[in-house]
Amino acid sequence: MKIKWTKKEEEVLKRLYPKADIPFAEILKVFPGRSMSSIQNHATGKLGLHRGKSGEINQEQLIKLEKAFKI
Numbered sequence: 001m002k003i004k005w006t007k008k009e010e011e012v013l014k015r016l017y018p019k020a021d022i023p024f025a026e027i028l029k030v031f032p033g034r035s036m037s038s039i040q041n042h043a044t045g046k047l048g049l050h051r052g053k054s055g056e057i058n059q060e061q062l063i064k065l066e067k068a069f070k071i
């Protein structure tokens with residue numbers, strides 16, 4: 001069953017996905033119930049995002065995002 005992406009999830013994905021220094025395992029933690037392929041497909045297909053830019057987000061910020069955006 002497909003679960004529709006919320007605007008909140010998309011905003012978080014837009015912030016995290018392009019950052020090459022954030023491992024996929026960490027991104028998965030922010031989106032419980034979603035598979036990595038679901039995340040990748042939505043990021044690249046629907047949102048047109050690409051990995052590879054150096055990140056401006058640190059581990060502390062990532063932990064705050066995980067807590068704030070647990071879905």
